[in-house]
Amino acid sequence: MTAAFAGLDACVHCGFCLPACPTYEATLDESDSPRGRIVLMRALERGEAPADDDALSWHLDRCLGCRACESVCPSGVSYGPAIEEARARIVAVRPNPPAVTAGLWVLARPARQRLAWWASRLARATGIPAALARGAGDKAPLLLQMFAMLAATTPSRRRTGTPTHRSRGRERPDRHAPGGTEATAAPAPDTTAALFRGCVMDGLFGHVHDATIRALGVNGVRAVEVRRQVCCGALAAHGGRPDLARTLARENVLAFDAAAPGVPIVTNSAGCGAALKAYGEWLADDPLAERAHAFAARVRDVSEVLVERGLVRPGRLPLRVAYDAPCHLHHAQRVTTQPLDILAAIPGLELVPLEGADRCCGSAGLYSLVEPELSRDVLAPKLRAIAVSGADVVATGNPGCLMQIGAGALLAGMEVEVRHPVELLDLAYRQ
Ligand code: SF4
Numbered sequence: 001m002t003a004a005f006a007g008l009d010a011c012v013h014c015g016f017c018l019p020a021c022p023t024y025e026a027t028l029d030e031s032d033s034p035r036g037r038i039v040l041m042r043a044l045e046r047g048e049a050p051a052d053d054d055a056l057s058w059h060l061d062r063c064l065g066c067r068a069c070e071s072v073c074p075s076g077v078s079y080g081p082a083i084e085e086a087r088a089r090i091v092a093v094r095p096n097p098p099a100v101t102a103g104l105w106v107l108a109r110p111a112r113q114r115l116a117w118w119a120s121r122l123a124r125a126t127g128i129p130a131a132l133a134r135g136a137g138d139k140a141p142l143l144l145q146m147f148a149m150l151a152a153t154t155p156s157r158r159r160t161g162t163p164t165h166r167s168r169g170r171e172r173p174d175r176h177a178p179g180g181t182e183a184t185a186a187p188a189p190d191t192t193a194a195l196f197r198g199c200v201m202d203g204l205f206g207h208v209h210d211a212t213i214r215a216l217g218v219n220g221v222r223a224v225e226v227r228r229q230v231c232c233g234a235l236a237a238h239g240g241r242p243d244l245a246r247t248l249a250r251e252n253v254l255a256f257d258a259a260a261p262g263v264p265i266v267t268n269s270a271g272c273g274a275a276l277k278a279y280g281e282w283l284a285d286d287p288l289a290e291r292a293h294a295f296a297a298r299v300r301d302v303s304e305v306l307v308e309r310g311l312v313r314p315g316r317l318p319l320r321v322a323y324d325a326p327c328h329l330h331h332a333q334r335v336t337t338q339p340l341d342i343l344a345a346i347p348g349l350e351l352v353p354l355e356g357a358d359r360c361c362g363s364a365g366l367y368s369l370v371e372p373e374l375s376r377d378v379l380a381p382k383l384r385a386i387a388v389s390g391a392d393v394v395a396t397g398n399p400g401c402l403m404q405i406g407a408g409a410l411l412a413g414m415e416v417e418v419r420h421p422v423e424l425l426d427l428a429y430r431q
């Protein structure tokens, strides 16, 4: 038995996890529930069901990997590593769809990514994807949904937003955004943290990195750049490619140890954070195991770093904001209060309740592209809850969630903006 499947041993089949599972909620099929999938994974592990079994791969592939089941399980079942192990066994005999294979090939090397992100930003800057997607409805063809996801990465034009601190980011400042001012009241930095840039975050959300650097700076943390870093490997791990995920993890451990030894590693992406914090397990049998454990222990979400520092008081930001918790922050990292603490610290900002804020939005890496129908079904109650909340802005700290909720809102013709909490904090510092 592998260590990943051993994490399922604690399951007593009580079913407490079923109501927490977004795919079970959408299909009401036991095989689309955590308990049902655990039975399937056990059958796979024992050789009672082959990895190329149609029903087995159908139900396991439809798991979002959101790990909401872990948060509610009274027995402490470790579901996440098991579903990744199961995916790896399935992909070994049933290769991923060509689009996923191509996507992982691009993400594997920064040089390939640069071209893809450049082309994406060029398309985004034309405004055509946003214009075509706006109001197209949730049954829009997949191409329009992809346009909507790209449009959802556009930097905000709310009051200010021009990046003012660019030490490495690859995105060009939005020259049409109204001008802003440099972060106010920034004290001399008294500590440093190495910024983990990631792939999607760096390619399409450079403005969030800029906001992160500024907000850290206001709070006395100087962001150090690590030039040889690569993608965290989360998408490879979720996509059944642990070999690629481990290769990327090794490169990151070596890069951060060389450029910023012993320094905390800060990330603003929930998915990256969950992966980086798992490097000790990913590389447990590797010659770099000890360094990978030490690396993982240094990783902090930006909200953890800022709240631990004690926030410098921001300026006033009169907005109604609903917080939606990214699964890989809330369930996988158990970072639950810090983003709310940041938003609550902004004078004038009204935090409005969002029903189901801790439930998955249906993004889940590449899931929204390979399982578009179920992804839409999972997103639908989230969009209804956002409409009921009356929020001007939905705040969420993960690129996939920003794109999924932003795209859903655009397709539905909703006026709400979707922003990273650190963007709002940065905006408040620049009032
Ligand atoms: S995973 Fe946990 S909550 Fe779900 S059936 Fe098993 S023991 Fe019960």
Ligand code: SF4
Pocket: 020, 021, 022, 023, 024, 032, 033, 034, 037, 062, 063, 064, 065, 066, 067, 068, 069, 070, 079
């Ligand atoms: S990870 Fe999420 S989608 Fe998968 S079984 Fe658990 S709750 Fe359901």
